[in-house]
Amino acid sequence: MNKLMNRLVLAGMLCGFYAGSAHAATLNVEAEIKPDPSNPASAEIINNTPVTGFCLEYPGQCASNRIRSNTFNITFQSSGAIPQDGNLPFHFPAAWRKFNVAHESIPGETAEIEIRIAGVGTRYSLSHTAKELTGRTDTVTPHEYHVTLWRPSWANAIAPCTSLISDGADPNGRDYTTFWKISEDASTCGPRTARFAIPGMTLSKLDVAYELRAVRPEKLIGGNYVGSYTYTIPSDLNMGNLIASDPSMTFNLNLSVKQDVKVVMSSDRVALAPKGGWMDWITHGRKDESLLGDLRFSILSSAPFKMELTCERSLNDTCAISNETNHTVPVYISVSLPPPWVDDMNQPISRRPLRVAGTGLQHLKLMGSPTGQPSLLHFEVPPGAVNLMRSDSSYRGTVYVTFDSNI
Known part of the structure; x- marks a missing residue:
């Protein structure tokens, strides 16, 4: 109370x-914070937004890595064929970014919030099966065909990123799911190089893990704060010649502050x-x-x-x-x-x-x-x-x- x-x-x-979300590239984030009166500066923002995307499909991997995901309905389409030895960069904004939120009931009352991208995942779809693209004639698992297609495999993140799934191959031979956890000091998860020419490729969605924190939680006033932060594409998220269906993704934050006042009467x-x-x-x-x-x-x-x-x-x-x-x-x-x-x-x-x-x-x-x-x-x-x-x-x-x- x-x-x-x-x-x-x-x-x-x-x-x-x-x-005596009306917009495909907008996510409405519902969160709350309840600072401890004895140590208010250590308060954490609790994200109550329903989980979607990768962490809904693979809850065990997300729980063990203490992350949660939400899906932005942004697709990335190759602008043409990806040539043999062609690189796909993966640049993500993992550092903390600051933005302001405003109190809904008190005009002029604002607070500073920080956000960062802590993980990114997607499902790619190939124009042909990985087996057809690699020309392999042996019979192996769908995952092995995808491993052969790329250097390194999409299952293997490049440090300082880490993989959350070791085999995301779909039985159809074309689709592959991956998710990479990104450390604060990372700006890229390293490029992927096509070992074979790929006529066409699409990333069908963008799953994002993100973190929020209040700069001065002890200054927050009870009630609701609202605000938003927008990442632009390709300035913030750059995937080379994979063209995004939307030029940005926006987080709309509704932060409920539940402060306790601790008073001791003599x-x-x-x-x-x-x-x-x-x-x-x-x-x-x-x-x-x-x-x-x-x-x-x-x-x-x-x-x-x-x-x-x-x-x-x-x-x-x-x-x-x-x-x-x-x-x-x-x-x-x-x-x-x-x-x-x-x-x-x-x-x-x-x-x-x-x-x-x-x-x-x-x-x-x-x-x-x-x-x-x-x-x-x-x-x-x-x-x-x-x-x-x-x-x-x-x-x-x-x-x-x-x-x-x-x-």
């Missing part, structure tokens, strides 16, 4: 207060008293002053949040306490947060009023590293209300302070 509600009891007596009860204490107040008869109380609490996370106030009894835009006969007086509540906590205008939070209407504290955020200093809730019954309180009465009330990361 991303909302933390604290119940505080205010209680006392006047003489001594006490506590108590759930607040004692209200005159500034000098009850004995001094009684001795000197100084009734024309406020009744005050402070409550310490600690924020143990760095997620942005908002504060909300609800009351057992309310009076105008604040809470109230009452005695046994339901005589009611207001209690004004404010909050102070240590720097570098600021509001949405980057202003410090010092005795900022906490109102039932919720105005003023809708977006609290860190502008640096948390210091671990305590925060304070301030409670005050103003002098005019104190003068109206009836002697020998106990005044009580309950307030609820909510810390909510779903801004």
